Amino acid sequence: MTVIETNKWLDRYTKKKKRTFSQNMDIQRKLFCGHLMDYFEDATTDDIHLHLLNHGLFIPDPLDKQVIQGMFEKDYWKIAKIEISKLLQAWDGPEVPVFLFPSNYTNKPLMREFNGIAGLSYHNKIFLFITNRTEKNELRALLTHEYNHSCRLIALNKGQDELNLLDALILEGLAETAVKQRLGSKHLNKWTTIYSKEQMEQFWKKWIKPNLEIKKMSRQHDQLMYGHGNIPKWLGYCCGYYIVSSYFEKKDISMYDALRIPSATILKESNF
């Protein structure tokens, strides 16, 4: 398991920074995404940069040096390294590179709703976005969530074009259940409790149940996960947590085993 030395990339970024926003965007893209090209297929540095920005990477800002320095002082890289080796042992999951960066602390919804914490996972890599104020257990919770995704994706063994909404619901539900088990309810994401059980039963019938087969690549998939227009905010995330927690309530099962159970079986044996 490797926590990549993005601290060295960030150090170089702070030393190379210039005057204007667009110059610094350019430096950020070349420095970070140049390294990341090897980890994505058929993507330009522009594609990678935009994708990471959309998912919470910091944007160049006069205060970023200070935030980066604060992150160095707290040595989050070391915390991540210790945590990931524990997770790997517990779930017997894949060895994946972990990339740690500052998050976009200038984005108000990200600060308000996620305390400046974001992440992005694949079966073969993980991105973590935090601030200099992130607490140790918040980082552990984020890493637990994201690494749970990598383990689940490896167990599912499906291509991007095969993954569907049901897989995403169970994926998110498993990840937050893992956070609850390891760190307690205090560290659960806001979206786990945004709707009551009764509300979710209605949403389930109206939005989710008819669309379980929708593929990840379709636009509707993300609209159902994150919310959009009439679709309630974080619908899929919250629904997935309800499904998986009801499954764990009914079954006496470890996370290690649950990670290897097909999505349809988990749904069938839940309350939904």
Added chain:
Amino acid sequence: MSRYYHDCKNNIGRPVKIVTRDGKVHRGMIERVNNTHVFLKPMSSNLGGYGYGFYRPWGFGAGLGWGVALGSIATLAFLPFFFW
């Protein structure tokens, strides 16, 4: 007026690839055009993965688009929509 003005004006919202005379390549979506510049904004890219709950297409900062002087354009090609 540049020969590219009407091309751009009639294709607002379309993804485009512009190569300027200095050899720089610009890929983006046409946002607007005036007598001297065409303004592009970044195209959404979908490289997959699963997020933590936060996702803001283009939400990382308004004004990230950029202007390209019409007079500097060497070639302009519209890209197919499925490209993004």
